[in-house]
Amino acid sequence: xxxxxxxxxxxxxxxxxxxxxxxxxxxxxxxxxxxxxxxxxxxxxxxxxxxxxxxxxxxxxxxxxxxxxxxxxxxxxxxxxxxxxxxxxxxxxxxxxxxxxxxxxxxxxxxxxxxxxxxxxxxxxxxxxxxxxxxxxxxxxxxxxxxxxxxxxxxx
Amino acid sequence: xxxxxxxxxxxxxxxxxxxxxxxxxxxxxxxxxxxxxxxxxxxxxxxxxxxxxxxxxxxxxxxxxxxxxxxxxxxxxxxxxxxxxxxxxxxxxxxxxxxxxxxxxxxxxxxxxxxxxxxxxxxxxxxxxxxxxxxxxxxxxxxxxxxxxxxxxxxx
DNA sequence: TTGTCTGCAAATTCTTTGCAAGTTT
DNA sequence: AAACTTGCAAAGAATTTGCAGACAA
Numbered sequence: 001x002x003x004x005x006x007x008x009x010x011x012x013x014x015x016x017x018x019x020x021x022x023x024x025x026x027x028x029x030x031x032x033x034x035x036x037x038x039x040x041x042x043x044x045x046x047x048x049x050x051x052x053x054x055x056x057x058x059x060x061x062x063x064x065x066x067x068x069x070x071x072x073x074x075x076x077x078x079x080x081x082x083x084x085x086x087x088x089x090x091x092x093x094x095x096x097x098x099x100x101x102x103x104x105x106x107x108x109x110x111x112x113x114x115x116x117x118x119x120x121x122x123x124x125x126x127x128x129x130x131x132x133x134x135x136x137x138x139x140x141x142x143x144x145x146x147x148x149x150x151x152x153x154x155x156x
Numbered sequence: 157x158x159x160x161x162x163x164x165x166x167x168x169x170x171x172x173x174x175x176x177x178x179x180x181x182x183x184x185x186x187x188x189x190x191x192x193x194x195x196x197x198x199x200x201x202x203x204x205x206x207x208x209x210x211x212x213x214x215x216x217x218x219x220x221x222x223x224x225x226x227x228x229x230x231x232x233x234x235x236x237x238x239x240x241x242x243x244x245x246x247x248x249x250x251x252x253x254x255x256x257x258x259x260x261x262x263x264x265x266x267x268x269x270x271x272x273x274x275x276x277x278x279x280x281x282x283x284x285x286x287x288x289x290x291x292x293x294x295x296x297x298x299x300x301x302x303x304x305x306x307x308x309x310x311x312x
Numbered sequence: 313t314t315g316t317c318t319g320c321a322a323a324t325t326c327t328t329t330g331c332a333a334g335t336t337t
Numbered sequence: 338a339a340a341c342t343t344g345c346a347a348a349g350a351a352t353t354t355g356c357a358g359a360c361a362a
Binding site: 094099109118146 | 203204206212232250251252253254256278283299300301
């Protein structure tokens with residue numbers, strides 16, 4: 001694997017301490033650096049799994065007792081808008097019912113958030129030959145293809 | 157394709173009118189048949205896409221003006237518990253942040269709802285040779301492997 | 313009948329907003 | 338100083354719950 005100039009920059013970033021790194025990230029994203037944001041960012045990066053805002057809030061409170069849940073929400077949204085983190089689920093805010101009985105997957109537009117079904121046969125999945133980690137018994141697969149729908153592409 | 161005895165049953169079910177079909181489904185699932193449930197079931201089956209409870213409620217109100225939103229919620233949950241329909245998203249009730257910067261997919265346990273990451277390299281995806289429906293521009297894939305985790309398998 | 317649903321209203325949970333005071337640039 | 342961010346409290350949205358009367362088996 002060839003090492004390009006970009007990789008030197010990458011290595012520098014990795015070696016930088018967290019605060020520096022965060023400063024750089026914020027600069028690139030056009031975000032103001034604040035202590036709250038730094039601690040929330042560090043906390044998110046350190047928490048394994050898929051933390052909820054409440055969990056992040058609880059953790060951050062250890063460092064900044066005066067932090068408010070509202071700030072955690074605002075900051076998480078800010079980070080997501082700047083692509084620093086993603087949300088785990090589509091439609092997290094409201095329940096949606098899957099009414100298509102056919103095996104299918106989803107085309108999810110990241111601009112307008114629309115979800116279109118695509119026949120399961122159109123996507124071929126291949127799992128590893130052995131077992132899945134920790135003896136997980138797979139039953140079915142749900143694939144979300146993330147991208148931009150035709151309408152949103154036309155609109156620029 | 158050989159036609160077994162099960163297929164005769166299947167054909168009968170298909171030919172049955174909706175009310176009969178619903179009665180059979182309820183019997184199999186051990187659910188009481190009510191008019192509200194029948195109309196909600198028909199509505200769900202007829203609505204394309206991924207309707208929210210509010211949308212279902214609005215539709216059903218046309219047939220049963222006295223229906224309440226609470227009943228719609230209760231019934232949708234009932235149907236989901238009986239596997240008549242699925243939910244589109246995991247974690248629909250609260251925001252979850254994806255903190256793993258590595259490309260990865262999810263192992264989702266349908267019993268305990270836990271979500272475990274699996275390296276993206278472990279799953280091979282193949283898309284159709286042509287374009288995706290309607291000129292959708294794919295950027296990345298998110299795969300949820302649904303099944304039962306090791307812990308829940310042990311517990312029976 | 314007997315147990316199970318339904319509709320209503322109140323309660324909860326999750327998230328957003330307005331604004332004054334505090335920080336960052 | 339100007340612009341932006343924070344914390345608080347109140348508002349809002351989405352969903353659940355308790356319960357009395359209505360319905361299904």
